[in-house]
Amino acid sequence: MSLLAQVRAGLDQAWEALGDLKSEATYKRIVRGAYNPATGTISQTISNTSVTVGLVDYTDEQRSGSDMQSGDMRILMRAKDLAFRPEDEDQIIESDGTTWTVKQVMGDKRLYWDLRVRR
Numbered sequence: 508m509s510l511l512a513q514v515r516a517g518l519d520q521a522w523e524a525l526g527d528l529k530s531e532a533t534y535k536r537i538v539r540g541a542y543n544p545a546t547g548t549i550s551q552t553i554s555n556t557s558v559t560v561g562l563v564d565y566t567d568e569q570r571s572g573s574d575m576q577s578g579d580m581r582i583l584m585r586a587k588d589l590a591f592r593p594e595d596e597d598q599i600i601e602s603d604g605t606t607w608t609v610k611q612v613m614g615d616k617r618l619y620w621d622l623r624v625r626r
Contacts, residue, residue, distance in 0.1 A: 508604065509547045511617065512531075514618065515617075516538050518618055518619060519585075521559075522585060525561045526585075528561045528562070528563065529560065529561050530559070530560060530561075530562065530601060530602055530605075531557065531559060531589075531602050532557075532558055532559070532560045532599050532600060532601045532602065532609035533555050533556070533557060533558070533560075533588060533599070533600045534555070534556045534557075534558045534584075534593070534597065534598075534599055535553060535554075535555055535597060535598040535599070535600060536553065536554045536555075536597050537551055537552075537553055537567060537593065537596060537597055537598065538551065538553075538554075538588065539550065539551055556589060556590070557586060558584055558599075559584065559585075560582045560584050560599060560601075561581065561582065561583040561584070562573065562580055562581070562582055563580065563581045563582055563583065563603070564581070565579065565580070565581060575623065576611070576625060577624065578626060579623055579624065579625050580607070580623075580624055580625075581612065581621060581622065581623060581624070582599055582620075582621075582622045583619060583620070583621055584619065584620050584622070584625050585618075585620075586614065586615065586616050586617060586618055586619050586620055587618055589620065592612065592613045592616055593609055593622055594595050594609065594612065595598050595610060595611065595612065595619055596607055596608060596609060597609045598623060599622075600605060604606075605626070606626070607624035607626060608624060608625050608626075609622050609624055610622075610623045610624060
């Protein structure tokens with residue numbers, strides 16, 4: 508088994524161990540198009556993908572000295588659950604209706620995404 512396969516297996520076990528920290532959500536991908544001077548608007552294409560996410564808070568040490576705002580949270584998701592790379596300003600809508608906007612994308616497209624999000 509390759510090292511990557513071993514890491515994936517370990518992450519899958521860790522993901523299952525999150526238990527009730529995981530929830531169903533909708534990932535809202537917003538692709539902005541060109542500016543239309545006749546209408547004064549920018550076109551958008553929106554697509555929705557059902558995902559399972561883990562919403563966790565940052566520690567005080569992680570917040571210290573960073574540009575995070577109070578209330579910023581982390582959303583973790585398996586990369587295999589999303590067919591594209593997340594982008595800043597995309598949205599994640601939890602099943603209770605809470606909408607989070609992606610502010611920073613970290614992670615690896617082969618393994619997981621670690622997103623800094625804001626309400």
